[in-house]
Amino acid sequence: MKDIRDDLAACRLCAERFAVTATQHRPRPIVWFKPGARLLIASQAPGKRVHEAGKPFWDMSGTRLRDWLGLDEATFYDRSRVAIVPMGFCFPGYDAQGSDLPPPRICAQTWREPVLDMMPDLRLTVLIGAYAMKYHLPGFRNVTEAVAGWRDHPPGVFALPHPSWRNTGWLNKNPWFAEEVLPRLRAAVSEVMNDRPPN
Numbered sequence: 001m002k003d004i005r006d007d008l009a010a011c012r013l014c015a016e017r018f019a020v021t022a023t024q025h026r027p028r029p030i031v032w033f034k035p036g037a038r039l040l041i042a043s044q045a046p047g048k049r050v051h052e053a054g055k056p057f058w059d060m061s062g063t064r065l066r067d068w069l070g071l072d073e074a075t076f077y078d079r080s081r082v083a084i085v086p087m088g089f090c091f092p093g094y095d096a097q098g099s100d101l102p103p104p105r106i107c108a109q110t111w112r113e114p115v116l117d118m119m120p121d122l123r124l125t126v127l128i129g130a131y132a133m134k135y136h137l138p139g140f141r142n143v144t145e146a147v148a149g150w151r152d153h154p155p156g157v158f159a160l161p162h163p164s165w166r167n168t169g170w171l172n173k174n175p176w177f178a179e180e181v182l183p184r185l186r187a188a189v190s191e192v193m194n195d196r197p198p199n
């Protein structure tokens, strides 16, 4: 298994693309995983705040996500247990409406397989948002259907809406998510986090 973390941290493939966005930022890949991780958070891409902090989910979305997973901050940020692997490792910039641009496709094409190959002990995958679901869930059609279909996914896979506060309306419209999905998700996370591999 090749350790590609330094190569990933040095990646500048999207430098020209980012330079013409409104923020004109430089690539800053947020590399947050270690080979022994058990839980994979397959997310979308860092937002501007995370880009500046250099720490994934270092915002209100992270607070909500940790609550959904039943993890405290120290455990959530323990890279040897939780791998946070977005579809784009850098903040992609904003579109004309001020929303985050999609993660650049070249990022998953270049990095996703070799990154996941580094973590053979992953036992639970939590997909966040449509881009990660499209990549990891065969037959994906839309987020609501994927989240509701948790019983039909391969074992060890959960699909979640993005924990952004912009999705509070979705959560209010779909109370089954908190009632049915979250208790199963927390139980699965607890099982994986408490079942340490032998040294």
Ligand code: SF4
Pocket: 008, 011, 012, 013, 014, 015, 027, 028, 029, 088, 089, 090, 104, 106, 107, 108, 110
């Ligand atoms: S988004 Fe991915 S491919 Fe683009 S510069 Fe960042 S790490 Fe490289």
